[in-house]
Amino acid sequence: MMRAALRFAIVVLAAIVPLRYSSAEVGDIAFVRKAAGTEDVPPAIFPHFVHRMQFKCHVCHDAIIVMKAGANPITMDAIQDGKYCGVCHNGKTAFQATFEACPRCHRP
Numbered sequence: 001m002m003r004a005a006l007r008f009a010i011v012v013l014a015a016i017v018p019l020r021y022s023s024a025e026v027g028d029i030a031f032v033r034k035a036a037g038t039e040d041v042p043p044a045i046f047p048h049f050v051h052r053m054q055f056k057c058h059v060c061h062d063a064i065i066v067m068k069a070g071a072n073p074i075t076m077d078a079i080q081d082g083k084y085c086g087v088c089h090n091g092k093t094a095f096q097a098t099f100e101a102c103p104r105c106h107r108p
């Protein structure tokens with residue numbers, strides 16, 4: 001009985017703590033990474049609001065990005081190939097994924 005309660009508490013905490021303490025702000029989308037082995041780089045955070053101020057929804061949805069959190073298999077390879085974020089984050093429309101820029105998307 002106690003064990004079940006304890007396990008339940010741990011599951012609940014594990015779900016709440018990352019939401020509360022991630023550096024994502026209200027309206028940001030914190031990506032959930034599925035691939036293992038790259039935990040040293042924190043998952044990317046997408047500031048939706050900053051983008052919505054500058055672009056109409058249809059610029060991204062669904063031409064570049066499907067309108068559902070977690071539905072886009074975004075990787076750095078795809079970004080460097082000019083897909084997803086890389087359609088704009090190419091050093092022309094917006095800052096490129098150079099070494100100094102990692103923490104702008106992967107906020108520690």
Ligand code: HEC
Pocket residue numbers: 029031046048051052055056057058059060061065066067068069070071072
């Ligand atoms: C610069 C690109 C861009 C623009 C412009 C943009 N979005 Fe998004 N949107 C995204 C990204 C990236 C995601 C997250 C997708 C993911 O998690 O795979 C997203 C996710 C969403 C979601 C899903 C949220 C969820 O919790 O499932 C909705 C709804 C959405 N956008 C609506 C809008 C609306 C409405 C507008 C215009 C007011 C807009 N978006 C403009 C890039 C954009």
Ligand code: HEC
Pocket residue numbers: 031032033034035038041042043044074075076077079085089096097098099100101102103104105106
């Ligand atoms: C324009 C935003 C952006 C920049 C800049 C950026 N990334 Fe990413 N990165 C993403 C997104 C979005 C994903 C997919 C979600 C995730 O796994 O965090 C991703 C995924 C990753 C992954 C997961 C594995 C993979 O290969 O996809 C690693 C590791 C990573 N990035 C490292 C870096 C490093 C190192 C830099 C700097 C050289 C960097 N990123 C710059 C947006 C960015």
Ligand code: HEC
Pocket residue numbers: 044045046047050051054055059060064074084085086087088089093094095104105
């Ligand atoms: C339609 C074009 C477009 C797409 C697609 C796009 N961005 Fe951006 N993004 C911009 C522009 C333009 C800016 C502001 C100019 C700059 O800072 O270079 C920006 C700024 C940002 C910033 C800095 C925001 C700030 O607080 O100053 C981050 C972080 C970012 N983008 C992440 C992403 C990630 C992650 C993705 C993919 C999931 C993405 N963007 C997709 C155009 C885009």
